[in-house]
Amino acid sequence: MFLTLVTFLPLVAAGILAFIPKENEETIKQTALAFAVADFLLSLQLWADFDLTTHKMQFEFNVPWIETWGINYHVGIDGISLLLYIMTTFLTAISILASWEVKKYIKEYMMAMLALGTGMLGVFVALDFFLFYFFWEFQLVPMYIIIGVWGGPRRIYAAVKFFLYTAVGSLLMLVAIIWIYFIVQDKTGVYTTDLMYITQRLDIPLSTQKWLFMAFFMAFAIKVPMFPFHTWLPDAHVEAPTAGSVILAGVLLKMGTYGFLRFNLPLFPHASNEFLPLIAALSIIGIIYGALVSMVQEDLKKLIAYSSVSHLGFVMLGIFAFNHYGLEGALLQNLNHGLSTGALFLIVGMIYDRRHTRLIKEFGGLSKQMPKYAICFMIITFSSIGLPGLNGFVGEFLVLLGIFQVNLMYAALATSGVIFAACYMLWMFQRVMFQELKNPENMKLPDLNFRELVLLVPIIVLCFWIGLYPQPVIKTFDASVAHLVDQVNPKNFAPGGAVHAELKPGHAANGKSEVKE
Amino acid sequence: MIPLSHYLVLSAMLFSIGVLGVLVRRNAIVVFMCVEIMLNAVNISLIGFDNYTDQVNGQIFSFMVMCVAAAEVSVGLAIVIALFRNKPTVNLDEFNLMRW
């Protein structure tokens, strides 16, 4: 119940905002921020109460929703989702604060932002296929509106592309969900969309697994985005307002990787193993390709967007290493990417607010004019590069270590990403912050103000924290990851495709009902 | 007795002529007449089947068809008249205000 409260609090807040007259801009902003921060604090409480020793879902809440179909409102959280969840509340708060200077339709903006919050949180806690899909699609709309209304000049193109691209994938997933629904019904005679129940019982031949895997893969790979499906991302990032980009990079992309962890791996372990070469190849291409393309970008946001493609390649690779290091690395890298790329977008947004351009060639030598900005930018840049001691490194290392256990070649190719990361980030940093301060327009730029510092400092602190002492974070993953590793271990499924022996009848099966034919 | 197939063939031929008429004529009223040919053609089949199975359904059906035809004609011609008031033509090719 508490989890539900935390999940829906932003939506409630959005509802409350609707009743504040739109002239009271300050009140609107403050209310929105207050709710977002409150939500963040409440979500921290979840972490405090979290039991690290079990992979089971916690804070579960399960009530029938559409009884005739066996659809439940089933939420819960485990080590895999907990920190993503908290990061979502965190970034929502950050994004709202980052949007303080939004000029037009501030009320609608804040409402969209908060509604988006609930949508994203829901995705991470939903333990029912239907509910998951519900949230998965639900969050599209506010994001679409945010990009489309408050975005840049090509915002409509970007927003529509974002929406359609994601929709195509998720609709295929819908087909797969329904398919699974009937497979389970055939096998157990129970109509249910309960994820926990299905995960334990789904036992399907490899050929079917492959199809289903592909359907889910499409949905998540587009969201991640993996290599050939990534082109919506640069457009969306470039056009989205700052906070939109932060959320997009910080949370939305994570929903894709989360989907792989929550659905593809446990549900189709055999197919996952079969598809490993393909996904590894795509991830590696993504890593290198993203980095190379990023290197020659002229627009800062586009550069960061492509760098996301590269970073998410690491995450995917870690996931498909199927071992403890890889998975934990991937999860950690998820958080890291959220923080550092989110912060990079904030940073770019700050300079954009001042100069109304993001073209690299317009800048140069800014560190002289804006030393505080330079320091923040520098730290985040290095965090993104994966400098040890900052957050990026541990995750990246674990991912690489994980994939190394699988295949030396994969690891070697992926590791080359660290070289390219240095290339594009540093080259960009050099051209923006270093060199001569030539452009007269840049000579009177004000340094960061208090609000902007408040935005960046927490992220920077987190970067250092995760970089220097990630143990609390990794521990949170531990039990769930261990379980997941077990699930995808080829030893645990028979050649025919049977999943695992762990079949506890009655567990998580409440609230299901037979459908009368 | 005349075999059923004779009736069916006649019915089919008349129906096709009706279809052809709808396709090739541009005068709304003539097109409508062609529709009537089609309905009539069907009646032959209906009663032919009746004949074959010794039932009354077909005749009732064709009775209803006549009702329907009458109703359609009254409405259809009313439409044509209403149309003609606004635009004095019944040439179908001149009615494409709405397209694409």
Add this chain to the structure above:
Amino acid sequence: MLSLAWLVPVFPLIGSIVTGFFGLRIGKDAVGKVACGSVALSFMTTLIILAGLVMLPEEHRIYEQVVFTWFASGDLVVDFGYQIDPLSMVMMMVVTGVGLIIHIYSIGYMHEEYSYYRFFAYMNLFMCSMLLLVMGNNFLLMFIGWEGVGMCSYFLIGYYFEKKSACDAGTKAFVVNRVGDFAFLLGIMYIFKEFKTIDFTSVFAAAPNTLIYGGEAVTLITLFLFIGATGKSAQIPLYTWLPDAMEGPTPVSALIHAATMVTAGVYMVARCNALFMLAPMSMMTVAFIGGGTAIFAATIGMAQNDIKRVLAYSTVSQIGYMFLACGVGAFTAGIFHLVTHAFFKACLFLGSGSVIHGLHGEQDIRKMGGLKKYQPVTYLTFLISTLAIAGIFPLSGFFSKDEILFHSLVDGNMILWGMGVSGAFITAFYMFRLVFLTFHGESRVDPHVHPHESPKVMTLPLVVLAGLAAAGGLLGIPLIKGAHLLHHWLEPVFSFDMKAALDASAQMMIKEGHHVPAWSHLLEKEEHGLAMEIGLMLLSLVIALSGITAAYFFYIKYPTLPDRIMQGQWGYELVKNKYQVDEFYDATIVNPAIEGSFFLWKTCDAQGVDGAVNGVAKTIAWFSDQARAFQSGFVRNYALFMVVGFIGFLIVVF
């Protein structure tokens, strides 16, 4: 006492934070004091630790201190822990000691700078990272330091960030280093795969029983590690960043690009001696790359006109010697040279800094000359260090270099030795070329510039370093038994039981069903006479002297000769242009990468991948137009379509 170890990197870190964040508020003096003070505290703590270590019995001279678990995943546990043993002790001493001196020097050298605080923040941060590098008890902690120093190096090279060349150099340094790091990371991962741990002690202890002598695993691991080392230590093929790194302020060059950071590779190879010893092929590679770099960089050094660049190439070359030593198994010699090199090269750099300072930023030796009368202290210290690097008895360089040459012949082969010796000749030549052109002869200084001696805060460090450069050789006096202090000190680290390792490998191979090759010859040690050693010493001395003489001949006696001879010679041009290696890399790697990336972006991404996506959209739009076109508005067309549909269905059904 040893438990104070964790403090050593903490002091500079605090110093860095204080100077970095509050530097502008507390003022320049305070910044200098804080920065130097923190390093001094570090140095003193190191001394205390040294004392503690010395007091331990020899075989127990290893102390591990785990501060906290950095991260753990599955069976991977990475501690944030320190390892104090003789090898890291040596490094800590060098780092904190030389570092302290250079910090003090910097107070004077950087005094005019506005962002003085920034400089010291970076420098302190560098100290912290470097100490982490040498003190870490596992590969990843070493890697933190490894990357940390790289980052600081990046910032310090790009310290004058308004100069594009400085920024470029910084970026280049970082990126090239990353190439090395890439391999280093792979090495670490490989090690973990084989050993399931990355702690130094466990890995090295388990190595002989885990890896087969000369096997694929160990060879790959060591090669990966060595590639990492070539990046950091500027060896072929990744040396190109170091000369460019001279864009940084001179103290930086002295500290990072001469004394400490660039030798980290040597440290790492030496640290992993237990692995390298198992991989003869890698050892050979190390030796040849080292020897090759030594002579290659030296030749480039002959034709450079920038005072710092000459020194930079000299550094590359000297590190080559260190690798040569490591490659032939003479790790002690390598470390010894590392130490002495730290002294004399730091002194040389600081001296050159003093010269530049005195000339208000002039770095071109063609615009110097005759400076010895303006800058006597600088001259003297510079000369001492030059003699040391040239290997003149009894200065430090003589001992360390000679030991390397000796081992390269005894444990290596004639080719390696030949490389070393010819390198030594060239070194002597170009170093004296530098001295002669800078301090001797006619003054070619720009008349507007009035050279002057540097302030005390700069010259004092020079003197200290010169003293060390002169006396450093005492650490490893050859020939006399027991006088080689360093050898004795490092014994516990570098004692590798080859016989046991081979036996273990043989057993593993038998277990795996492989044929065990004959390894017995590896254990035979050639006995060499004292006479040979002395002979070699004399020979190298002669060579050094001949190099100096040559330089004298060319640059003092007949100053016009070089130009006349060299002008238009392709060999000279080649050397002068640094063998066109940078251009080669640009043409084969950098430019294709950038052009390729543009291609990927503009063609593959925009037109290919995105083009496909938009193509789908366009196709749909096209179909949409077609679908619309059917909707002609004519009733009869609609009827026609119905009939067409009807026919279609008939065809389908029947």
Add this chain to the structure above:
Amino acid sequence: MELLIFYPIAFVSIVAALLVVFNKSPIGSAVSLIGMMLCLAGIFVMQKAHFIAILQVLIYAGAIMVLFMFVIMLLNLKGDDTAAWAARDKNKLLSVLTGVLVVGVLYKIVDIATRTELNSPAPLTDNFGTVAEVGKALFTDYVLPFEVASILLLVAMVGALVLAKSKVD
């Protein structure tokens, strides 16, 4: 014997139907249509559906066709189809296609009809097709359709009124 009557009537009805389609003047078409309907009434008689045959004459040929004629006269439609008919040439492809289509349909239907094995109707009961028989069915088994048809006619009446009344509101 019956075939001798059937064929001529069928032939005439087909010709009349074709005339409806190909007659240039609407009046001509209408007259041909009446002819066709009368022929069909004959066919119905042959099928012993006397009641329907009567209705065919009364309602179709009588009431409905009169309405047609009336409207044609009212709107004074004549000849303006000729130009349109000529314009057909502009769209030759379409005409050819149409023709082919219709022939195709025809072929198919005829094919199916002849392939059915229903060659001889069952012997009919005596009162087949009589007014009494049909009327009885209409008021017992088919009373509902009959009533529904009344609604249909009511609607049509109202509709015709609404659409055709001259007052422009």
Add this chain to the structure above:
Amino acid sequence: MDLIPAPSIDLISLAPALVLSVFGMGVLILDLFIGKDKSILVFISLLGLFLTTVVTFAKGGLPVYSFQGSYVVDHFSIFFIFIFAISSALAIMLSVNYNRQENIKVGEYYSLILFCTVGMIILASSTDLIMIFLGIEIVSICLYILAGIRRNDARSNEAALKYFLLGAFATGFLLYGMALLYGATGSTQLMKIALALKTGKVVSKPLLLMGAVLLIIGFGFKVASVPFHMWAPDVYQGAPTPITAFMSVGPKAAVLASFFRVFVHAMPDMAESWILVLSIVAVLSMFVGNLGAIAQTNIKRLLAYSSVSHIGYILIALIAKNSLGSASLLFYLLAYAFTTFGAFAIVIILGRRGDEKLEIDSYSGLAYRHPVLALCMAIFLMSLGGLPPLAGFVGKFYIFSAAIKEGHVPLVVIAVLNTAVSFYYYLKVIVYMYMREPAGEFHPTLAPLSLLVVAIAVFGTLQLGIFPGPIISLAQQ
């Protein structure tokens, strides 16, 4: 002369149709005695619809067959009557203001809607081909008239003419199909047809197939499925907007009910042939509907094409031909009713006399002038697209479930891809409303009844989307 035995007439079964007919005639008569103000007629009509719904539940012990098995009251038909009542009521409510604005002062208007509803009820309850034919004709004739009711509007006329001619043409096919079906099976009653098919007492298989194909054409035309959809955009555009909304929901639902009965109930034993044809129709409908809609600039035409594509989805429910299929059909139609009426209500509200604001670009910036209207419109469009948590999504989910259960995965994949395409044009409208600056002024006619319709539609859309449970249970009976 022997008397004809009095037929057994089950008035209770007939009650909904009877009540409504009475009200229809009452409205017709009352119209003669009142003046220009027709609002009393609205009230009476709504009352009639309400009573109809009430008496629908009069019959117990379902299903009940009456009139020799040609009329049935079952859950299926009751649910449909419910849908009809809602759609007619909403249409009438929408009409009030629209008629005032467009100066349509025809009292018969309301009675025609009521009679049309009677036709729909008959259509949905009939299990006899003759009845079905008559039902379809009642519905069609009412619609011909209603489409052309703006007599002095050229578009309205043209719409009526096109609809009428093509409708009559299609009626010919339908009739022929019924005739052949009758001929092949010897009965016009669906149950007997099913029985004949089951026992193999079919006179001629080809004749049957031919009949089925012809029926598909007839029904296909009435529900506007490709390739018999071409009237739909033109007629939707030309007809008065409330009628457009009405047309795209109620009559379509009624025809679908009958479609379902004829094919799924009467011809399950020759399913493989008609499933093939229907699959083609469904796929074509989806593609042509969605592709056609993309290029539209007129909101009514856009919605028309969209409704074509929706027929494509709905036909999947027929193809599934299982119990889930019928339930999903019901649910989908109800969801579609709410959503479509909502969307058209907004269209009507935004228009005013002489400026109907039918071009999509006239919606530019609506969200900033009338955020609530824009939000409602967005909800309806997204529901049409099938986005959770809206009714359209649950409906689609339901239909896809039914199809996947029968193994029609490729069909469903095509459907979802089409859904994705459909998002494009729904989004286009939203883009105009939300992402463009206001181009002109808006003068929405915020009539209370129209707003009530919007409110009901929003409520229905959300209710069916978020808590569809009760309605699903109802549909599954």
